[in-house]
Amino acid sequence: MRHIIPVISGKGGVGKSTVAANLAVALAQTGAKVALIDSDFYGPSVPTLFGGGKISVDHQGKLIPASKFGVKYISLGFFLENPDDAVIWRGPMFNKALSQMFADVSWGEVDYCVVDMPPGTGDAQLSLSQLVKLAGAVVVTTPQEVALADVRKAMNMLRKVNVDVLGVVENMAGFVAPDGTIHHIFGQGGGERLAHQFGVPMLASIPIDQHIRESGDNGEPIATRANGATSDAFKALALKVIEILDTKSQHDSGLRVIN
Numbered sequence: 102m103r104h105i106i107p108v109i110s111g112k113g114g115v116g117k118s119t120v121a122a123n124l125a126v127a128l129a130q131t132g133a134k135v136a137l138i139d140s141d142f143y144g145p146s147v148p149t150l151f152g153g154g155k156i157s158v159d160h161q162g163k164l165i166p167a168s169k170f171g172v173k174y175i176s177l178g179f180f181l182e183n184p185d186d187a188v189i190w191r192g193p194m195f196n197k198a199l200s201q202m203f204a205d206v207s208w209g210e211v212d213y214c215v216v217d218m219p220p221g222t223g224d225a226q227l228s229l230s231q232l233v234k235l236a237g238a239v240v241v242t243t244p245q246e247v248a249l250a251d252v253r254k255a256m257n258m259l260r261k262v263n264v265d266v267l268g269v270v271e272n273m274a275g276f277v278a279p280d281g282t283i284h285h286i287f288g289q290g291g292g293e294r295l296a297h298q299f300g301v302p303m304l305a306s307i308p309i310d311q312h313i314r315e316s317g318d319n320g321e322p323i324a325t326r327a328n329g330a331t332s333d334a335f336k337a338l339a340l341k342v343i344e345i346l347d348t349k350s351q352h353d354s355g356l357r358v359i360n
Contacts, residue, residue, distance in 0.1 A: 102136065102203075102208065102211040102214045102215050102233075103211065103212050103213070103237055103272045104214065104236035104328050104346050105214045105216060105233050105234065105235050106124075106213060106214065106236055106237065106238070106239060106262040106267070106342065106346075107216040107226075107229060107235060107238045107239070107264075108120055108121040108216065108218060108238070108239045108241060109218045109220075109226065109238050109239070109241070109255055109259075110213060110218075110220045110240070110241045110248075110251075110252065110255065111220065111221065111222075111242070111248065111251025111252035111253070111254055111255040112220050112221070112247075112248055112252075113144070113220040115220075115241050115242055115243045115248055115272055116129075116243070116271070116272040116273060116307070116313075117141075117220065117241045118139075118141060118144075118146035118150065119146075119150065119216050119272070119313060119317055119322075120148060120239070120241045120270050120307070120332075120335075121137065121147075121194050121215050121217035121337075122137065122146075122150040122151065122217070122317070122320045122322045122324075123278065123323060123324040123335040123338075124215055124239065124324075124335065124338060124339055124342065125137040125172045125174070125213075126170045126171070126172055126324040126325055126335070127324045127335045127336045127338065127339035128212075128213045128215070128342070128343070129170060129171030129172050130324070130336065130339070131340070131343065132139065132170065133212040133213055133343075134209070134210050134211050134212045134303070135171065135172045135173070135211070135212065135213050135214075135215065136166070136172070136173045136174065136175075136208050136211045136213070136214040136215070136350070137173070137174040137175075137202070137214075137215045137216075137217065138173050138175055138176075138202050138214060138215070138216045138217065139174065139175065139177065139178065139217045140163045140199055140202060140216055140217060140218055140219065140225060140229070141217050141219040141220075142177045142195060142198060142199075142217065142218070142225075143219060145176045145177045145178035146217070147174055147176040147178065147217060148176050148178040148179060149165070149178075149317070149318070149320065150317050150320065150322055151168070151169050151170070151172075151174060151320055151322070152221065152319070152320020152321060152344040153320065154167025154168075154169060154174065154179070154336065155167055156175065156179050156211075159207050159264070161207070162211070163205055163207040164203055164205060164206045164207065165206075165207050166206055166207070166208065167179070169305070170321075170322070170325055172322065173211075174209060175202055175206055175208075177193055177198065177224070178186060180198040183260035183300055185287075187257050192311065193331055194306060195224055195225060195228070196224060196228045198202065199225065199228055199229065199232065200228075200232055203233060206283065209270060209290060213342075213343075219240040219249075220251075220324050221255070222254055222255055222258040226255075226258060226259075226262070227262065230263075230264050231262075235264050235265075235345055236265075236267075236347065236349070237264065237265035237266060237267040237303065237345070238259055238264055238265070238267060239249055239267050239268065239270060239325060239342065240252060240255065240256060240259075240266055240268070240269050240270065240295075241270045241272055241274045242269060242270070242271060242272070242291065242292055242295060243268075243271070243272055243274075243275060243287045243288075243291070244271060244273070244285070244287045244288040244290065244291035244292060245287045246288070246291065247289040248287075248291070249291050249294075249360075252295060253295070253298075256295075256299050256334065265349070266299065266301045267301070267302070267304070267342060267345050268301050268302035268303060268304035268306050268341070268342075268345065269292050269295055269296040269299075269301060269302070269303055269304060270292070270305045270306075270307065270338065271291065271292025271293070271303070271305070271306045271307065272307045272308070273286070273307070273308075273309045273357065274287075274289075274292070274306040274307060274308050275289070275308050276308065276311075277308060277310065286309065290307060293306075294357075302341070302345065304321075304338055304341050304342065305334055305335070305337065305338040305341070306334070307331065307335070308330070308331065308334075310323070310330075310331045312326075312331060313328070313331060322335075322337065324336060
């Protein structure tokens with residue numbers, strides 16, 4: 102895997118999984134080979150967002166991931182007898198399952214691997230940072246302070262484990278009424294302030310859009326749509342991530358040459 106990109110949030114309910122799914126689809130639309138790992142084991146959302154999917158086993162005993170919209174994806178949700186069953190695991194079981202998501206799946210060649218992380222700053226984040234080399238994290242927040250307070254903790258954690266932050270995505274940034282008036286239901290400018298505080302780019306500002314919810318519930322991420330302001334926002338997000346990673350790779354290569 103060339104670039105592994107965790108999508109993280111400080112708290113649940115900010116749309117992290119929706120951002121991860123749409124980012125993966127938008128990356129695939131550029132012609133890149135894309136994988137999506139749903140490591141939010143306690144609340145796996147990718148099967149719903151992608152309309153299900155089937156996995157199988159190859160001749161070597163490795164899992165063949167589901168594939169849709171140009172994205173190969175795997176989720177613990179595929180292994181639950183009942184999709185409403187709760188996953189009640191301690192840390193070691195979680196860590197083993199996360200490792201298997203990488204080692205026991207036949208991914209083939211992958212340019213970008215998006216990892217939908219559980220919220221918070223616990224075992225999953227630490228395990229992932231120790232398990233694989235991460236290209237950098239995309240941080241998702243909503244504008245209000247109750248979300249920002251937890252995201253700041255998550256970003257400080259990333260610094261401590263030496264994971265770069267590629268930038269901030271502000272979700273639910275505002276609702277555009279039919280008359281064009283923007284209602285900032287969850288506040289305004291929180292993502293921009295967060296990005297400025299940590300010296301990282303503001304990658305995207307995604308509005309509250311009923312079509313995002315409808316698309317996710319129907320198993321077709323909104324980035325699959327040919328046009329539309331919200332679909333275009335996710336496509337622009339993908340292009341920014343690619344640009345940042347390309348620049349980062351060139352910089353790292355230059356450092357190796359100098360040394």
